[in-house]
Amino acid sequence: MNSAVQAAAALPSASASATPVRPLAGDAELRVAALAQWLEPLAPTTPVLAVGERFLDAASAPWLSLPVVDDGVPVGSVSRYELMQRVYIKPFGRELYGRRAVTSVMHAQPLVIPAEATIEQASRTIAARIRQPIMEDFIVVDADGRYAGMGKVLAVLGAMERRMAAHSHELERANRQLRSSQAQLVQSEKMASLGQMVAGIAHEINTPLGYVRNNVDMTRESLGDVRGLIGAYEQVVGFFADGGDETQLSARLLELDARRAKFDAAALDDLAGLLDDTVFGVDQISELVGNLKDFSRLDQAHVARVDVHQLIESALKIGGNLLRKKNIEVVRQFGTVPEIVCSPAQINQVLLNLISNAAQAIGHGQGRIGVRTHAVGRYLLIAVEDNGSGIPAEHLARIFDPFFTTKPVGQGTGLGLSICYQIIEQHRGRIRAVSTPGAGTRFFIALPVRGNAEAAA
Ligand SMILES: Nc1ncnc2c1ncn2[C@@H]1O[C@H](COP(=O)(O)OP(=O)(O)OP(=O)(O)O)[C@@H](O)[C@H]1O
Ligand SMILES: [Mg+2]
Secondary structure, eight states: OOOOHHHHTTSOOOTTTOOOOOOOOTTOOOGGGGGOOOOOOOOOBHHHHHHHHHHSSSSGTTTTTEEETTEEEEEEEHHHHHHIIIIIIIITHHHHTTTBBBTTTTTSSSSSEETSSBBHHHHHHHHHHSSSSSOOOEEEOTSOEEEEEOOOHHHHHHHHHHHHHHHHHHHHHHHHHHHHHHHHHHHHHHHTTTHHHHHHHHHHHHHHHHHHHHHHHHHHHHHHHHEEEEHHHHHHHHHHHHHHOOOHHHHHHHHHHHHHSOOOOHHHHHHHHHHHHHHHHHHHHHHHHHHHHHHGGGGGGOEEEEEEEHHHHHHHHHHHHHHTTTTTTTEEEOOOOOOEEEEEHHHHHHHHHHHHHHHHHHOSSSOOEEEEEEEEEEEEEEEEEEEEEOOOOHHHTTTTSSOOOOSOOOTSSSHHHHHHHHHHHTTTTTEEEEEEEETTTEEEEEEEEOOOOOHHH
């Protein structure tokens, strides 16, 4: 060991034993301390030639610069590059500087970074202070400003890079979370529109209820007349059965005639019409109530393992009337798919809703509804497509909202697709629609083959 090293080694040092210096206890964030390595510093009195030798020994080999420390406090650094330039390459450099103290060639404002600084802070300091080309590493000091080791600029860059990679990973995860909470938000907004349901139901039920009530009153009135008429007939019939005087008979016949005049055949026809309207109104109410009941009881459905093609056939059968009436061709493209665990009644309802919507959207004579199935991984995909009116872009985002309908009052409740949405969500599946206005619409459903544990519970 040469004299310079001995001199340096003799200096009191705050953390001579730690190699590398360990991160501060309890510190989750990566600190400079974690990158610091112990390197014997130079004393200010070390001759320049001895510094040159230090650069040649193995311990100094990985370092761009050596620290100069006076009484435990860093006072400068010597860059390998600068030493070469100023002393070894210059003519008579060694003769000029060789015996002088290292302080004559050192950089008096070395890069010093506290051990507790974060990697971000360190990289900011380095970026602000570093000289071109990079000629030095940085000196690490403890909380009291005492020499605690050396750190490499490249190590900070590497740590920063790892940090950024981790950050971008975190960002990605946060982004994913954000998107899923956004989806939840959209869903809860959808549910908020259920609040509008109350107003909707009141309105929807009130109209038919109003005329049903009115019709019942009118029917009761007409029935009163009929009862009077029957009473008058009974009296005339009684007269003939029991015998009586003629003046009474003609009075009764006159009364009968008066009643008959008041209650003519047109009133009977009206009565039939009133009753038809009443039945229609009651049907409308019960259809609405039925839909609402399905909507609120979706969680009570029975779960089974089923062949989805059977569900499709059954939905096509139930909707058959409408399909036949519009002369709609049904094209089946069934793939080889496994049975799935689901609530058959609910999935049936979804399919029926989609098929009815498709049929209702077709207003021409060449109607076609395609139903396709295939399996992809753990999912079964069902597509229901039609060549109907299509859905304008501004409606597409709202079709799954409760009460969104473009159908005339009395023809659609606007609950069909929101029920579908809820059912598919409960099965942990997905439902999406794509549409080209004027050309047609395609609904996709993806259902997990093994069902949803919750739905099965
Ligand atoms: N296949 C389709 N083609 C064109 N438009 C569609 C189609 N399916 C749904 N829609 C549009 O989405 C709206 C909402 O559909 P949804 O099934 O929820 O209610 P609805 O059919 O109007 O009423 P309900 O199903 O209660 O009788 C429809 O009014 C219609 O405008
Ligand atoms: Mg519908």
